Amino acid sequence: xxxxxxxxxxxxxxxxxxxxxxxxxxxxxxxxxxxxxxxxxxxxxxxxxxxxxxxxxxxxxxxxxxxxxxxxxxxxxxxxxxxxxxxxxxxxxxxxxxxxxxxxxxxxxxxxxxxxxxxxxxxxxxxxxxxxxxxxxxxxxxxxxxxxxxxxxxxxxxxxxxxxxxxxxxxxxxxxxxxxxxxxxxxxxxxxxxxxxxxxxxxxxxxxxxxxxxxxxxxxxxxxxxxxxxxxxxxxxxxxxxxxxxxxxxxxxxxxxxxxxxxxxxxxxx
Ligand code: SF4
Numbered sequence: 428x429x430x431x432x433x434x435x436x437x438x439x440x441x442x443x444x445x446x447x448x449x450x451x452x453x454x455x456x457x458x459x460x461x462x463x464x465x466x467x468x469x470x471x472x473x474x475x476x477x478x479x480x481x482x483x484x485x486x487x488x489x490x491x492x493x494x495x496x497x498x499x500x501x502x503x504x505x506x507x508x509x510x511x512x513x514x515x516x517x518x519x520x521x522x523x524x525x526x527x528x529x530x531x532x533x534x535x536x537x538x539x540x541x542x543x544x545x546x547x548x549x550x551x552x553x554x555x556x557x558x559x560x561x562x563x564x565x566x567x568x569x570x571x572x573x574x575x576x577x578x579x580x581x582x583x584x585x586x587x588x589x590x591x592x593x594x595x596x597x598x599x600x601x602x603x604x605x606x607x608x609x610x611x612x613x614x615x616x617x618x619x620x621x622x623x624x625x626x627x628x629x630x631x632x633x634x635x636x637x638x639x640x641x642x643x644x645x646x647x648x649x650x651x652x653x654x655x656x657x658x659x660x661x662x663x664x665x666x667x668x669x670x671x672x673x674x675x676x677x678x679x680x681x682x683x684x685x686x687x688x689x690x691x692x693x694x695x696x697x
Pocket of ligand 1: 488
């Protein structure tokens with residue numbers, strides 16, 4: 428079972444004194460419409476775990492990666508909260524939810540209860556779990572923090588400064604794991620969702636797809652490849668959306684909206 432050996436969850440723990448059983452660090456747990464991908468528009472409960480092994484400069488869940496915050500919740504409490512909503516779909520997201528071994532137990536419990544599960548992952552970790560849809564978002568070079576794009580504010584020069592500097596190299600080293608990607612597409616119904624910042628991303632997408640098609644034992648149809656515009660606000664999406672749609676048309680891939688941004692802008696728990 429390929430699991431990234433660079434996993435290092437650097438999180439400040441909240442009190443865990445009251446935790447007796449298996450638990451996960453939860454940043455948000457809420458019901459909304461799925462905003463992205465082939466299930467866009469489907470009512471779903473979102474379980475957002477904290478902690479990520481990457482640091483995309485555009486991360487739209489900053490408090491799971493650059494500045495992780497969370498409360499530890501026992502799995503039985505997470506399931507009780509999910510069951511309080513009248514939905515059939517559960518989205519396990521992050522951060523990177525497959526960092527956590529306990530995510531497997533949660534997915535097994537949800538499978539036992541008949542839920543449809545989507546796991547949103549950056550594709551660097553494979554775990555064996557009952558997953559109905561693996562929504563895999565490999566991170567491109569354009570996601571790497573730079574001095575001009577450093578959400579941590581520490582400067583992304585290669586001087587080892589906190590945040591960008593340290594993470595620029597680490598992110599670049601770890602963002603693609605072909606073995607984990609191949610295992611994910613071989614074992615699960617999947618969609619490959621690429622965040623597109625501009626046209627320059629397309630060469631890398633085509634190159635990665637060629638490598639993955641060589642590495643994996645299953646077909647990867649173009650209809651499973653989704654282009655999603657970069658942008659966590661309506662203002663930014665207005666700049667990236669149309670060009671991304673044109674690129675999807677030009678290359679024969681699928682376009683995915685960011686419905687939650689269109690509807691609720693950058694409001695939390697959407
Ligand atoms: S992989 Fe996802 S959660 Fe992690 S930093 Fe990138 S966008 Fe954020």
